[in-house]
Amino acid sequence: MNALELTGVTLTYEGSGRGVRALDALVMSVEQGEPVSVIGPSGCGKSTMLLVSAGLLTPDEGEVLAAGRRLTGVRRETALILQDYGLLPWKTVWDNAALGLRVRGASRKEAGEVALGALERVGLLEFARAYPGELSGGMRQRLALARAVALDADLLLMDEPLSALDALTREDLQDVLLDLWRRRGHAQVLVTHSIEEAVYLGRRVLVMSPRPGRIAAVVENAEMGEAGFRSSALFHERCVWLRSLLAGEGALHPGASAGDSDVTYAESTASTGGVV
Amino acid sequence: MNGLSRRLAGYLGATAALLAGWFALSALIDSPALPSPVVALPEFVSQASALLPEAGVSLWRVVAAMAWGTALAVPLGLGLGRSARADAIFAPIVFLTYPVPKVVFLPVFLVLLGLGDAPKIALIGFIVFFQVLVTARDAAKAVPEASVLSVRSLGASRMDIARYVVVPAAMPDIFTALRIGTGTAIAVLFLAESIAGTDGLGWYIVDAWGRIDYPAMFAGIIAMALLGVVLYEALDAVEARVTRWRRLSR
Ligand SMILES: Nc1ncnc2c1ncn2[C@@H]1O[C@H](COP(=O)(O)OP(=O)(O)OP(=O)(O)O)[C@@H](O)[C@H]1O
Ligand SMILES: [Mg+2]
Numbered sequence: 001m002n003a004l005e006l007t008g009v010t011l012t013y014e015g016s017g018r019g020v021r022a023l024d025a026l027v028m029s030v031e032q033g034e035p036v037s038v039i040g041p042s043g044c045g046k047s048t049m050l051l052v053s054a055g056l057l058t059p060d061e062g063e064v065l066a067a068g069r070r071l072t073g074v075r076r077e078t079a080l081i082l083q084d085y086g087l088l089p090w091k092t093v094w095d096n097a098a099l100g101l102r103v104r105g106a107s108r109k110e111a112g113e114v115a116l117g118a119l120e121r122v123g124l125l126e127f128a129r130a131y132p133g134e135l136s137g138g139m140r141q142r143l144a145l146a147r148a149v150a151l152d153a154d155l156l157l158m159d160e161p162l163s164a165l166d167a168l169t170r171e172d173l174q175d176v177l178l179d180l181w182r183r184r185g186h187a188q189v190l191v192t193h194s195i196e197e198a199v200y201l202g203r204r205v206l207v208m209s210p211r212p213g214r215i216a217a218v219v220e221n222a223e224m225g226e227a228g229f230r231s232s233a234l235f236h237e238r239c240v241w242l243r244s245l246l247a248g249e250g251a252l253h254p255g256a257s258a259g260d261s262d263v264t265y266a267e268s269t270a271s272t273g274g275v276v
Numbered sequence: 277m278n279g280l281s282r283r284l285a286g287y288l289g290a291t292a293a294l295l296a297g298w299f300a301l302s303a304l305i306d307s308p309a310l311p312s313p314v315v316a317l318p319e320f321v322s323q324a325s326a327l328l329p330e331a332g333v334s335l336w337r338v339v340a341a342m343a344w345g346t347a348l349a350v351p352l353g354l355g356l357g358r359s360a361r362a363d364a365i366f367a368p369i370v371f372l373t374y375p376v377p378k379v380v381f382l383p384v385f386l387v388l389l390g391l392g393d394a395p396k397i398a399l400i401g402f403i404v405f406f407q408v409l410v411t412a413r414d415a416a417k418a419v420p421e422a423s424v425l426s427v428r429s430l431g432a433s434r435m436d437i438a439r440y441v442v443v444p445a446a447m448p449d450i451f452t453a454l455r456i457g458t459g460t461a462i463a464v465l466f467l468a469e470s471i472a473g474t475d476g477l478g479w480y481i482v483d484a485w486g487r488i489d490y491p492a493m494f495a496g497i498i499a500m501a502l503l504g505v506v507l508y509e510a511l512d513a514v515e516a517r518v519t520r521w522r523r524l525s526r
């Protein structure tokens with residue numbers, strides 16, 4: 001039984017006037033406890049795929065299974081982290097971490113206790129009474145993680161969770177993510193624009209085609225998570241390979257796709273070469 | 277406490293400047309209609325026992341009016357802002373009626389509700405209602421979709437979204453509308469009290485004016501100004517409490 005399974009998922013946004021087909025017969029699956037990275041050109045439907053997987057969008061066609069059950073709405077054991085973290089600025093760090101549990105009917109006391117444990121895990125305990133606005137970008141991201149951890153999810157969906165962070169903080173949080181996954185063993189889908197991050201955190205890397213998105217290629221990356229992987233020759237090799245696959249999808253050539261994606265890939269490739 | 281003392285110092289400074297300006301202006305104009313603060317202030321103090329009940333009447337009217345106007349406008353406005361269907365039906369009505377100056381209905385209210393508290397509370401509440409309604413609707417519309425989505429992903433119901441996202445997100449705008457609303461509310465209160473009835477600060481001011489008792493009239497004006505300041509400050513204090521996260525997040 002897979003943690004997540006999408007079969008023939010098609011979704012069209014009824015935008016202003018003409019519809020935009022974001023996903024077209026997308027097929028993908030994530031095994032129990034498997035960390036998967038998803039990378040692809042800007043606008044290819046990655047965020048849409050996550051929203052569908054989280055049960056926030058219903059596909060026009062196709063089926064979404066989570067832990068073997070057909071998804072009809074938001075599922076209790078799935079946690080979603082959006083690009084801007086989705087924190088509530090009017091709630092304290094503690095209340096933010098407890099929010100998921102409160103919404104799911106836990107008592108204030110019980111939710112508070114679990115949230116405190118989650119904050120401790122991500123190293124934010126001493127900021128429990130602060131507000132998100134008083135935190136740095138990296139700390140906010142940790143808080144978003146704590147909220148997901150507090151839910152005790154078996155499926156963690158993340159939409160470019162680290163893209164707003166500087167390179168050092170980013171590496172630090174990549175290790176936090178890796179550590180959390182190692183300890184909790186949840187299935188995970190990480191959408192990212194960084195080649196290096198995809199290879200560092202995905203046991204499989206799914207490459208998506210330009211819109212409408214489907215899985216164009218898969219990079220098997222079984223050594224992910226091994227000690228010293230980031231500085232190994234193999235890691236570098238995988239990044240180069242992934243880069244060439246993305247180039248094949250037209251994600252890297254100037255003019256071939258959306259302009260801003262070129263910059264993103266160029267930057268992440270540069271950092272692959274050892275520039276922090 | 278440091279903030280409080282700084283605030284007090286600010287008020288003292290502003291009061292001193294205002295008094296100096298008033299003093300100079302009254303000396304310049306030299307008319308009994310604008311008595312110097314040297315005359316008006318002692319008069320205000322000596323009239324205190326007569327002013328206090330009138331101030332109480334006026335305060336009750338404004339507070340009651342703002343309370344019912346807000347209590348009705350906030351849920352309605354937030355609901356309109358979050359429901360495209362309801363908005364499509366009611367927004368045109370709101371936008372057609374919003375620019376109409378509600379104060380012109382004063383005679384209607386007086387005829388229907390008599391000369392006591394009711395017409396004043398009804399009219400002022402009516403005006404506050406519209407100001408807060410439009411603000412709450414726009415604020416609810418402006419709630420970041422990402423916040424809604426992230427809370428929905430946690431399994432939140434519509435009620436949860438309202439409670440955890442929409443209401444707190446709209447709170448700062450609603451308070452701004454209320455603070456601006458106090459000015460309008462007191463202006464309308466003055467008008468209503470001066471036209472109908474035999475109590476309240478508005479009546480007191482116009483009554484003193486009729487008796488050509490300018491120092492007493494000015495004592496009433498000072499009391500009405502203080503009423504505005506007190507209301508404004510009270511709202512500010514509540515707002516600071518309710519939207520604490522905003523001040524810290526700078
Ligand atoms: N709410 C929406 N309404 C209409 N069209 C949308 C909406 N959200 C996304 N789209 C369109 O659907 C397509 C896929 O969007 P999506 O956000 O899933 O892409 P993405 O792969 O996440 O892009 P990026 O890498 O830039 O985040 C895009 O062409 C976009 O214009
Ligand atoms: Mg996206």
